[in-house]
Every structure is written in structure tokens, then in C-alpha cells.
Amino acid sequence: MSTWGERVNPVVRDMPPSGIRKFFDLAAEMTGVISLGVGEPDFVTPWRIREACIYSLEKGYTMYTSNQGLKELRDEIARYLNQAFQLRYDPHGEILITVGVSEALDLALRALVAPGDEVLIPEPTYVSYIPCTVLAGGVPVPLPTRMEDNFRINAGQVEKAVTPQSKVLLLAYPNNPTGAVLPRTELENIAAVAKAHDLVVISDEIYAQLTYEGEHVSIARLPGMRDRTIVLQGFSKAFAMTGWRLGYAAGNKAFIDAMNKIHQYTMLCAPITAQTAALEALKNGLKEMRQMVGQYNHRRRLVMNAFREMDLPCSEPGGAFYAFPRITDTGLSSEEFSERLLFEEKVAVVPGTAFGPSGEGFIRCSYAASVSNLVEALKRMTGFVKRVRLKKKASRPLPADRDREAVPHKG
Ligand code: PLP
Secondary structure, eight states, X not given: OOOHHHHSOXXXXXXXXXXXXXXXXHHHTSSSOEEOOSOOOSSOOOHHHHHHHHHHHHTTOOSOOOXXXXXXXXXXXXXXXXXXXXXXXXXXXSEEEESHHHHHHHXXXXXXXXXXXXXXXXXXXXXXXXXXXXHTTOEEEEEEXXXXXXTOOOHHHHHHHOOTTEEEEEEOSSOTTTOOOOOHHHHHHHHHHHHHTTOEEEEEOTTTTOBOSSOOOOGGGSTTTGGGEEEEEESTTTTTOGGGOOEEEEOOHHHHHHHHHHHHHHTOSOOHXXXXXXXXXXXXXXXXXXXXXXXHHHHHHHHHHHHHHHTOOOOOOOBTTEEOOBOGGGTOOHHHHHHHHHHHHOEEOEEGGGGOGGGTTBEEEEOOSOHHHHHHHHHHHHHHHHHHHHHHXXXXXXXXXXXXXXXXXXX
């Protein structure tokens, strides 16, 4: 007779747990830990948004909404996407409100991918892209990016990876975990490849508002790309609403209808309380959102300065709230560095390998932590890096020692 574990679908059984969660769980068991681990704003959702939700409950808004989500919210999303990103979508059929970008991503992959279809995924990659692709029956094709290129994917790499099975290109800029952004010219080159090979682009733009220099350009805005792109957006990061679980997808009606088919049988609709709060966020919460983004930008500089002082090379993050410094010269692997930093200094970061093999030699530090916590964590990290480097130096035989060893003993 098979064990209970053996009855689990082998696709799920063989799936590794998220590398982020592992460190989060370890840190949660310790006291005095400063976490730069989880990608979560330290801000509480702005009061006006919480208040709108409380008021909606007082009014008795506790029911299901339509599968696509509240019409008023879809209207507001359509207006917002147009104003902020020059993206035009019909709220009747081209926008689907979901339980976070997480659900939107899962729906998009399941709606598009047939067994054996290949999904091209720049790496280091957000932890859920590969597992969700596999669960959808697809074949993930990682496209490694390098610090030397600021972790930007380029059109040549995409072109090279395309096969007759390629169906989807999954883009995520600003990027988690590297903070990379893609300039418009590179997006145009990539768009040309997508069109030439008839790829559909899933563009996870959850960090779009957290772009620190210049404006965020969605690939969907480029000529000929709107209908072959599904844009994913949400409220978790920009509005500090991770726990509300609200996101949305915008795209061609055929894709959104297909996603809604799965959504209606699995989720039914996103919670009405979260939808009411999101409506307030878009109508009246943009000022608070911009203030938070300003704070992240300040923290970004603080973190980059600290890495410069530690002499840890780090590609300038143009967006999101992550820095991804290289730690190879400490002589430690990403896992060793992260584990020792946690146990010796009580600072939690995520090893780069949690985001794929090309993350080896890097750690991800989230700077969505308070300034005082950041300052303390960076101080502890500075001491740790110094100590590790000194030890590494001391354990290396000095040239003089080697010479002495080479001289035969006399007497
Ligand atoms: N996409 C990216 C790139 C993320 O970093 C995250 C969360 O960290 C998500 C999606 C999930 O977002 P949500 O909270 O809207 O499900």
C-alpha cells in the first residue's frame, strides 16, 4: 500500500519549498531578528483606506461581487491605468480583479499554457514563476541575467531561447529580486522578438509605481503589444496592502475571459472588503502612495551607500524595494552567508539561490524596513562582512609562510 505522501501528485511532491519562506520561518523562531527578508512594506495600509473598508462593513457590504469584480473598481482601474501608464482597457471584459497578483499570475499561466508549452523566464526570478508554470503543465525556460548587465534581459537572449514550443515570455520589471528596470529601447527590441515569434507576454508590473528614476513603461504600451500582453498589477506593494490580497489583470478580452473561466470555478471573486478598500486607494490614496515611494527611495540610497562602504558590489536598483549585492569575495556561498548572518548577527536576508541558480553569490535585502531597523541591520552586516573577510585572509597562507615551509629544517 502506498504511503499518504506517495499519494500526493508527484508534480507537487517534487516541488521545492520557497527559499524565502525557509528563512522567514527560521527568523520567526528567533528573538531580536531584524528582517530584510520578506518583500513586505513596513507601513500599515493608509488610514483612509482602512476606514473606507470599515465603513463598507458598517453598511453591510459582505456579499459576493461579480466574478470580474466590482464594476466601480474596474472603472477606476481602467482610469488609473490610462492616467498613470497610458494603458487603455475596457473595464467591461478587459480587466479581471483577482486575489493578489499571485492569483492573476496563476490564472494567466493556466489560461495560456498547454502541456509542453515553454515559458521563457528571466532569472533570477520571483519564486512563484517556475512552480506556477510547472503546475500549469508548462516547461519553464530560465534566461539567466548577470550583474554586469544590471540584471536586464535583452532581446538577443530571448531570441536565442525561442523554440517552436515557446508560448509565453514572463517579464517582471521593476524586478524582484534584483530591482532591475528595463529601459524603453530594450523593451522595444524585446517586443520585436515577441511579435516575430508570436509570443504572449505576461508582464508582472506589481512594482511599477516603485520606479525611482524616469517613468515606468509597460511593454503593453508599445506598438502592436497591447493584445499580446497580459498586464498584472496589484495593491500589495504600492499601497502597503499585502494582507488584503488584491490584484488585477488587464489584457485582450479573449485572455481575460479565459482567465475568468478558471477564476469563477476556483475563487469565485476577490473579497468585497478588499475591493472596497482598493477603490478608496485608487480614488483618494495616491498621495499616501507617493509618500511611501519617496520613503523607499530614501532607504534605497541609504542601503546602496552602506554596500559601497562595505565594498560589496551591487547593481543600482532602479525600482521595487530590493538590493541584490554580490557577496562572493567573503568566500561564503549565498546560503552560508545568509545562515551565518542570521545566527551570528540576527539579520535575515534571502540567499540569491532562492531565485534560481544564477542568484548564487548574491543575497537579497529588502529595504521596505524602517530606517532605524535598516541602519541597525546594515551596522551588523558591516561587522559580519569585516569579520568574515579577516578570517578568510588569516586562513590564507602568507607568501612568507609558504617560503618558510619550503625551507628544509636544519637540525
Ligand atoms: N509578483 C512579484 C514580482 C512579487 O514580488 C510578489 C510578491 O512579493 C507578487 C507578485 C505577489 O503579489 P500579491 O501580494 O499581489 O499576490
